[in-house]
Amino acid sequence: MDNPVFHIEKLNFWYGAKQALFDVDVTIRPNQSTAFIGPSGCGKTTLLRCLNRMNDLIERTRVEGKIALHGQGLYAPEVDVIELRKRVGMVFQKSNPFPKSIFDNIAYGLRIQGVNSKNDLADRIEASLRKAALWDEVKDRLNDSAMALSGGQQQRLCIARAIAVEPEVLLMDEPCSALDPVATAKIEELIQDLKKEFTIVIVTHNMQQAARVSDHTAFFYLGKLVEFDVTTKIFTNPANKQTEDYVTGRFG
Amino acid sequence: MTEKQPVETRRGDAGVAPASLSRTDLGAAIIRKRSRPGEWLAERGIFAVSLSSIVMIFLIFAFVGREALPVILGQTSNARTQKPLTPDEATKLPADKLAKYIGVSVSELKGYDAETLKTLVELKAEELAQVSNTDSRINTTSWQKMFQPHRWLGYDKPEYIWQPTSEIPKYNCIPLFIGSLKATLVALLFSVPLGVAAAIYVSQLASPKVREIVKPTIELLSGIPSVVLGFFALIVLATILQTIFHYSSRLNALVGGIALGLAVIPVIFTIAEDALTSVPKSYSQAALALGAAPWQVAWQVVLPAALPGVFAACILGFGRAMGETMIVLMASGNASIVSASILDSCRTITATIAAELAEVVFGGAHYRILFLLGTLLFAVTFVTNLVGEMIVHRLKARLEGA
Ligand SMILES: Nc1ncnc2c1ncn2[C@@H]1O[C@H](COP(=O)(O)OP(=O)(O)OP(=O)(O)O)[C@@H](O)[C@H]1O
Ligand SMILES: [Mg+2]
Secondary structure, eight states: OOOOSEEEEEEEEEETTEEEEEEEEEEEOTTOEEEEEOSTTSSHHHHHHHHTTGGGGSTTEEEEEEEEETTEETTSTTOOHHHHHHHEEEEOSSOOOOSSBHHHHHHHHHHHTTOOOHHHHHHHHHHHHHHTTOHHHHTTOTTSBGGGSOHHHHHHHHHHHHHHTOOSEEEEESTTTTOOHHHHHHHHHHHHHHTTTSEEEEEOSOHHHHHHHOSEEEEEETTEEEEEEEHHHHHHSOSSHHHHHHHTTOOO | OGGGSOGGGGGTOTTOOOTTSOHHHHHHHHHOOOOOHHHHHHHHHHHHHHHHHHHHHHHHHHHHHHHHHHHHTTOOOOOOOOOOOOHHHHHHSOHHHHHHHHTOOHHHHHHOOHHHHHHHHHHHHHHHHHOOOGGGGSOTTSHHHHHSOBOOTTOSSOBOOEETTSSSOEEOOHHHHHHHHHHHHHHHHHHHHHHHHHHHIIIIISOHHHHHHHHHHHHHHTTSOHHHHHHHIIIIIHHHHHHHHOOSOSSOHHHHHHHHHHHHHHHHHHHHHHHHHTSOHHHHHHHHHTTOOHHHIIIIIIHHHHHHHHHHHHHHHHHHHHHOOHHHHHHSBOOOOOOSOTTSOBOOHHHHHHHHGGGSOTTSHHHHHHHHHHHHHHHHHHHHHHHHHHHHHHHHHHHHTO
16 A cells, blocks of 8 residues: 555653553554544544644653654654644644634634735635635625634634645544534535545544544554554454444443 | 522433422422522622722822812912002902901901001012012913913023922923823833733743743832832943943933833733733644744734733733832932933923922912822823723724624
């Protein structure tokens, strides 16, 4: 198969003295979507946040093991986190638009990357809002504050903001947890679309969603990777008993 | 009441009563009003405390304003406009007018015999005849003389002059306003950038270790008594600045303003730092995840989100700078001149009140005008705060998307 985007090997992670990840091995392939599933507190977010080094912001955390992006170790001293985050975008579990206008929310990332012409901005903002299935709802009020949008609209705005800068990888932490079924369906559709351009890693608690949108699925339990395989295999014929219990809903 | 509501509603099947309670019991449970004397007392207590502080402010204002009222209403006059009267003319005057003319009370007047009265009238006529200075016929306590320039005898153009103890007391308040504004302006130009920058640094960019040292250090500045800051400015700062800039008056608005700024920095820093720290971390996380550098996040995301608080900090800094007395009294030179240059000495309203109030005649024109200055100072700070509050409100509304 083609070269992996992320190669994770024997990754251990600590919050202070508390270990949150134990010897995790995952490979993330280009133009595919990979789902992380598992019960609450099993380390899905933690692993996701290792991929763009957002965990650096938390004090007294420690990483051991290997994470490479196209062969380059992410935690090597010469890595520029800012460049890394421009290439690996992220959508958070809780929507977090800036207290600025809808337009400026998306323009912010673009401006950071040096897009300044009014036309370019407008075009790319429209394109990303369309992709995030939000354009029709906000096209007449791009200059209104994003804080006035509904929770679900805010989350789609955050998705639009993340994809506007065209990252290579998009990390999504339960992007649909605040959305209604219609918006969720749109986002799932979007994920299918985005796969053509980006590589996607998605954390979800929704088994059907994982089954629908992902090509590979990793199941975690208590900070350990239990099983990692092609999604259809995980959901139809898992090798591990725990995985089977979890995906069929028999798991506490 | 909430704690007594059936738990079932929280699970989503609202309206389904638990088996032990009928629907009517439930209804009764939520409408039954319980008295909570403790809560009631605490509430009233807090209300009384906040009310008393408002009343206090009002009382202070009323007192200061009352002392200034005669000048405000234009009832005072120190003009010497009377014509000298001969004893004959004087005796024809009604008793109250005569008493006023000589400058005694009516009852005192009644106690005088004719001879004494005659002597007093002659003395008064002599005194009035001696007044050659035409300026003395001017009521220098009128609004016009207090706020508009006047060409006094011996001056070649109209000028604003504060000379309350000269032979013709001159009470023009403009130099004092200019002095206060100049010192405040220098103080804010110095302390707003420094205070806000320090707040941004400490709240956004500094490592926790650095923060733990810098934050209390700056806040400690506010504990320095202003007389010590004034002393420092007078002895050290004035010398240093004069050696650097080579200006003529050693104590001036620059020295006073910078010393004042040192007192204002902790005020601005503390409030701005609070405002910046309370910006949700999720904003900066979102920006960082887009590949923004930490300084970009601080400047482009966190600062705009904290703008209402930072602006409020500046307003408070303005109030502190306008009201501060000891530092400017010691370090700004106290010359009441009208000049735009910050390298000239200046005399602020507060320093004037502090320096002169102890020496004025109680109830006299000078006394009342000092109270007028106090009233105006109060009004300026009040209006600034009000306008500032309105701007803060609007900024907040804009952030929240209204
Ligand atoms: N900032 C933190 N400091 C200390 N411990 C943390 C922190 N964040 C997470 N943890 C711990 O690390 C473990 C993994 O947390 P993580 O957030 O990765 O779980 P998750 O799988 O994303 O859960 P959820 O599905 O509820 O979002 C948990 O036990 C959690 O308590
Ligand atoms: Mg999580």
